Amino acid sequence: MRSLVNTFFTLLLVIQLQAQVSLDTDKEFASSEQEIAFSNSDSQMGNNGFKFETFTTGINSKYSDYGVGFFKDKFISFSARKIGALAKLDPKTNEPYTKLYCSDITYEWDLRRPLLFSHILNKGENLGTISFSKEGDRIYFSKSSKEDTQTFQLYTAIMNPDNEGEWINITALPFNSTLYSIENPHLSKDGRTLYFSSNMPEAIGGYDIFKVTVKSDGTYGDVERLEGSVNTVLDEKFPHTSLDGKYLYFSSNGHDSMGGFDIFRSRNTSFNYVATRNLGNTINSLKDEIAFIPATKTIGYFTSDREGGKGSYDIYKTNEYIVDQNVTGIIRDTETQILLSKATVVLLDANGEQVATTSSNLDGEYTFPVDAFVDYTILAYKEGFERNSISFDTNTNLVSTFEANISLDAKPAEIVETEEKSFIKIDNILFDFNSDKIKDISTITLNTVIATLQENPTIKIDIKAHTDIQGSNQYNLKLSKKRAASAMKYILGKGISKDRLTSEGYGESQPLIDCTICSDDQHEQNRRVEFIIVRD
Known part of the structure; x- marks a missing residue:
């Protein structure tokens, strides 16, 4: 993502710059030199083991701006910012219809003036979240219906191989329906799973997060509501997987949120989504926080209508403080408390799946790297001893070392x-x-x-x-x-x-x-x- 702008996007931006209509005024944009850290100390929720520092970005306008993700080293957003003097207004929001934009990203992860992303996609309706295949040759995007500007449907398109920057074969997804809205598409890194939010009848609340398998032949599997601890009887929206695929970020006004929508994170296991956690009051406020987008292990973006913003919704950059974490312990004989070397020590996750194995050293010590916010079990055994285990959870992102000592009972000879x-x-x-x-x-x-x-x-x-x-x-x-x-x-x-x-x-x-x-x-x-x- 930090690579130089490639030839394709240089050509694309030249076309866009030629067609770009001047925006209202340069004063519409925040300066990257004027980043302001926000505090949510008025909330009753603690930091929940997370610590974020939040800043404004350089692309917010006096209208609603929403972050989407990345494409070809650019930051993609959709915004109601007014283009021209006679912009058509959405009768439900009283703001211009939302369009897709792209922005340069500086080496400090600030964002620069947005340009219209695609004149082919930016038609009369509201455009929402868009997601791209890893190769950048296919997109999934949401667009409002003509009958209801706040009801969205999903579409896919491919890039014209003969004309870079042109999206063709725009096709509605087969599970669209005028009876409900389908929003916030997000394609997994491997391109095999498409996540989205919908209030379709299968939802247990208002909006739930669903997924569908994208098959190699371009067809789709059955639509499935996410199992586990993600969906509630209230609304869940804006799914986005972490860079390593271990977590799903999403926004919800359920799960005992602080105010409206908060940003949550749920761990993806082979069975379902577990250990859903609110990211705490160093990122969430009493207002709405939505659309969390990880850029690196520590840098990300999200959208909020919190106090002090420039428009009704603004895009913010956030820096998460993370330490490398490990669990360490000592294996001892129960009765004598003598240190046991060469004991086999196994790290298991909450589903009982083996994460790693090691042996205790001459001082009876072992160590494993671990992830934050995971329930683990340490199993230890040695010839001549009964097996024993201990469970612990890494309930914070801010502690470097967890301790889990284990005693083994010697077996009768x-x-x-x-x-x-x-x-x-x-x-x-x-x-x-x-x-x-x-x-x-x-x-x-x-x-x-x-x-x-x-x-x-x-x-x-x-x-x-x-x-x-x-x-x-x-x-x-x-x-x-x-x-x-x-x-x-x-x-x-x-x-x-x-x-x-x-x-x-x-x-x-x-x-x-x-x-x-x-x-x-x-x-x-x-x-x-x-x-x-x-x-x-």
Whole structure:
């Protein structure tokens, strides 16, 4: 959108400039050097987690001006501004009939003097919202009926491939009807879905937002009212998707709006539209705010009849303050609060769909980038532990980090039975170097043994400790006996009866791997503590 004006639009503007009739007066336009920030502090609604700064634009007149969107690096609007001295008045608004205009956009996203967009489209009736295909070769636009200047119908047209700037094959959409109005067309980025507002009989209120599939052969699917939390028994109008397609912006005088129409945002999921939120009092006022149009992640435009404007409706530019957001947390063992590394952590959205997966680091930490105003669930699991989850919502656009810590309960250790022996299967017990002091991380393993003993109150175990072949036989035997006794002491300290436990050390006499020149891994496997079930 910030690219240089292309050849096509240069030619188009030359044609338009030649045909342009002088407007009433240069004083009609606001100066981009005179932007004024607006405050809505008189409203009772808070900022709702959003923060906007709002400014006038350079194209407002003393008549009604409405923003529409973008086409070929131009800003498109429709306006009742008077062209010539004998402009025909709409008897219902007492303003001139609305026409389509296009404006240059500066690098500061200000707007410059509007020019008539198309003499072919700008006929006698009111023109309203217009939407363009991604390639710019097809349009959908709304035009009032001749019988009722405030009842609109939808039309489509294509650009003449032999005459750029000329729209041909103007065709009414097949679901038009003189019995109701169809307004505010908006085509999705992929060109497959056309959104619009209508008071057709299927609406649950006055005006609802509908959608229809645009098929590859140019035909249309069934008209569907948007499911989810968008439509109310009052009016919803001006649908417009976000740049990434995740959200639908729209205006409504339902949803407990502040005054008339407010701007809302609803999240698009695979099921329906959820989490509808008012954008708050830093953009909405006690008057009408309609037709929100995102330009970048933070810059957008909207239309309002708020106090202090130049005409009955004016176009405003807005800058949203957004911070990059993430959720971070620590995975711990529930009983010991020891940090758990290599736990699998999964981020789920409100529909249970997986958004991302990661593993906790050596400090038990994880982090995910997240979006604002979404209900999430964090699921964590690790071998030897029960799964656990925690839910949270990112209920603001202004907080950079959310915290969600999770504790995992260790599972009871497994009992394994073979022909030779029965034993409790565990990870190896780790000790400090040349010491019988149990490392903190191994207290989790010992707790799983305790849980198994508690679940099986009749079994007895013999704790057998072994060393590797490094060091003297006498030293290794003494060290192993102390390590076996240390493990037994820990278990006794957790309430297991002494008559269920025995311990013994075997030094290096019973290696798991018989080697004379052993690798570090072989030494580690030979250093072990076994929990053998004593058979009667």
